[in-house]
Amino acid sequence: MNHINIGIIGLGTVGSGVLEIINKEKEKLFTETGIQVNIVKICDKDNSKLDSKFHSMFTSNWKEITESKEIDTVVELIGGNTVAYEVQKSALENSKFLITANKALLSEKGQELFALAKSKNVEIGFEASVGGAIPVIRSIKTGLVSNEFLSLYGILNGTTNFILTKMEEEDMDYFEALSLAQKLGFAEQDPTFDVEGIDAAHKLSLLCGLAFKQKVSIEDISIEGISKISKSEIKQAKSLGLRIKLLGIAKKTEQGLELRVSPIMIPLDHPLASVKFEMNTIYFETSYSGPSMLMGKGAGSLPTASAVIADILYYAERKINKNSALENNLFEKGKIASSKETEARFYIRLKTVDKPGVLGLITNILGKNYVSISSIRQNESLNEPVELIILTHKSKAGNVISSIDEIDKHKDIIKEKSIYLRLEDFN
Template sequence: MSEPLKIAIAGLGTVGTGTVKLIQDNLNVLAQRTGREISIVAVSARSRKNRDFDMSSMTYYDDAVDMAENCDADVVMELIGGSEGIAKEVVEVSIAKGRHVITANKALLAHHGTELAKLAEEAGVALAYEAAVAGGIPVIKGLREGLAANSFDLVYGILNGTCNFILTNMRETGRDFDEVLTEAQELGYAEADPSFDVDGVDAAHKLSLLSSVSFGTEVDFDAVYIEGIRNISALDIVNAEELGYRIKLLGIARKTEHGIDQRVHPCMVAKDQPIASVEGVLNAVVCNGNHVGTTMFEGAGAGGGPTASAVVADLVDIARGTILPTFGVPANALAKPIAQPVEKREGSYYLRLQVEDRPGVIADISNILKDEDISVKSLIQHESNPGKSVPLVITTQATVETAMNRSLEKISQLDCVLEKPNMIRIVSL
């Protein structure tokens, strides 16, 4: 058996603790699969409080950067989180010291992935991050290894379990967003400040990494269009069901003639699409390879156990001596992506309007759409309340988003429209 692989872990929160327990529980299995012993030699955390595992054989460091600099480890696991500060410094120092790095930190890689990949490859060490995207689902390995024979033109998915839980619960219970968000927080699915999740930022971090691996481009988080789920109402959920759709927060990255289209936003997806049936806190990623066709990965996108499973999957690769380019091709060969603005998006749209119920309203709205060469596909107005406020739902045929935006601006200025219109993109994937 080869020399033991010595590791240090920075961060003993849910993922860090789960990783230690997994390694300790599966020491024999890991040794059999890698041909060497795995040994945790050092840990660092914000406090020395007692943990639910044996730390007697580990050196404790108050300072994670000090640990990265001075510990006797071959691999450093950065499980702290955050795009800047100590997490970034731990990774940079570890690479400079010739240590392999495993991280679950999607924010760090979304903002600094290209430069860190270059540093790692120049140092001859791994920068591994399976746990940063879709939790326990082996999607990075799937794209970078299992499907490496293919080129891709599309990758998309449900990348945030909190949002998927909220949208699923809204549909199943008929409750509105705020009430379901409170329940998600009580259950531990949402943070006290849920902004990163419900505003789409977390999913955008992950999408930027999937896009880089899929298309061989530098990570370009700033080019991702981001829109969250705060404006989705219980009425939108009901209307979607009536129209044959489910509402999902999707991250979509696509190669187009105009460049790389990267966006995160609520989508209406036909109910017969497999991704429409991914419910609760689960994640799913779908990719389209030019020879394999469509492949879908589904599973647990978060949690201590699933995320630790992904962390240790990277550790197994390193123990076996498998070190791959971070984003599938050498970092210096990553292309600079040309971003396609969301305004160039072509597709159908759902509009929910709150209007005054009086003659001529539908004609006024239809004329605005007609002026922008937008055809109406369907119209729903179940309620009748003359002189009062009623909801009006319109779906359109395919059009360009710039035309849709111009129409919405004009429609919102009509005196019969009483609230800001809500638009959801209908996607065909």
Template structure:
């Protein structure tokens, strides 16, 4: 028996998937007993150049041809509205679906998965997070016996490349972004990456798998790297930390936190050593402890590998008549989503180099029950002249763990102190020892 596969969208990932299916179908059949037959590939533009020539007999402009002639429909068009309508239409026609569309699943996944479950159909989405890193399968299968405590992810290669260049080559943000665009790692409009939305879509999906709770995307806290100053990366390094755009999901006292923001982590930690365009995801389970998944998080071939993995999984279920509970049902609503994070904090204030400054700042922090762990004042780093010509220097404070709500109130009060020049810098610190 053969399983027929059709693809809608023949961009970089779609072309990679076609190539893999055409070149390695014999290998797949030998390994799994599954014979995959590529039926149709739909795309609106067959004139553009691709890494391989798509055979004419596979080409079509009509996505409905793909749905009609396939057992499994692979959606690789990107965007949201058309992709959503395509997937729902395929499900209505009783076709199983595979998608790499992280935005769609994060924002409208509830509707899509409910439709699939109602009709007894499968949805594969390994390629939606981490490119070729098999993190979805790991959470659903390899770590199924664990109660997941936390997920920490470097989930966007563009921002990781930019932060690597800033720190290693002492570049400011704008120059590092320009280099990323020249290398093809960043789009002409890089907002989705540098403002944290790409990472937020991915951690939203991982959180729903790990914790069995639907996470409304609009409730995920998101902060990007656009406003980062090289000075803070360097001061953090001096304190023993490396800055990453970290996607975090964790349980805490009956609640869960789901957030994306620049984060200092200890420079000796494994995640801190992940550089350039690579992704890494650290999962902590109650029995397995910490385990890390590392690899290329994007690109045609790694993502195509993840797509085909899903194709094979669903094809095996169809051929061997196996049934399992592989759809997200989000029945566990016992964990509430908290935005009052509990974290350490790095703060930098530009202040006059004179007595009493630290005392005035620390009094405000004490009023909000925020304990200071260490202080660093760089008297040789003179940033500007103050109101009376006195030097303005960076004052860095590291705190013990505190609640986000307390920190925000303290910062609002501190910034109004007459000794504070400009906007304070606040960066969260993830460190278990404190």
């Protein structure tokens, strides 16, 4: 009989979900895969949260798992990059297969850890680290193996997608929506990691290796969060048939890989626009398979546990047969496009005085910087400042930004710092 002995380290949200599902579905998993999953040891700081029937397996010393002769596969679900780093290194050094949901650690130290795994002839499963329940890593590695990736757009962070959805649907401002997200447990007390786009960037860096076969670190990514998005932008977007999403974007360009995490306006009828609340999505275009999208729950106890267990069984099958095809995670550095050189359509919002000549001045500055205007709109208003909305044709980001900097210097006519957002119409 085929079986696998696992040790789980970390009993937070995801760890307790893994324990719950394996315990409940042991028989089903065996019937469907032919592999019996035995939980041998469970480690956490203390066993207070642990059902008493598991107390005999409990240890507070993670080395009893990573160094155990009996255990084949270590499931690291502590998260973060301190203890978890020690745990992962020790597990691999002891030639254990490793399953994890730890995107921050793999984004930072992945190259070292994957190399260590390779040298020990073991493998690391990290399906749960990107897109929670969505089988995106497996799909890229196997389902799309013949394809070259051309572009990838991800809604990779549930917290920010929840906030943006609430802002639009319930007319909340950013801070209201954020504190609701905190109350409901979708956002941490210190939300910086999520709202400033860092979590999304960690995930994007992991996806990019696999999709573009190129080593990407978080430093290569232009990162912008959603904290500057106001109700007013949300409404403007809507009136233009658009919706604002925080997207992680990777695009092959002649200048190299364009890498960005930032709020982007997308057409309301694009499938990405329909992804609401805490859902995550990866949309991509490849050489042969055409545009595709994978959507699902990006976080939460059971959805993430579902991906962890899929990995446990997938790698158990590989371990039993030992074959390393399709499992390379080590990539070389490639060309990265400079953010300013990338091209996009832009939405620009200016607050100006209502005087003759203002429009001429603005359009002149844009024209001089090779930014071509696709549409311009000024709503009638009795009070100053008046709001001017400009949509551009595809233009170099650097040119758009210098234009706005130049426009904003005219303090006599510009009454508030101008705002710009990229607009993605997927054409």
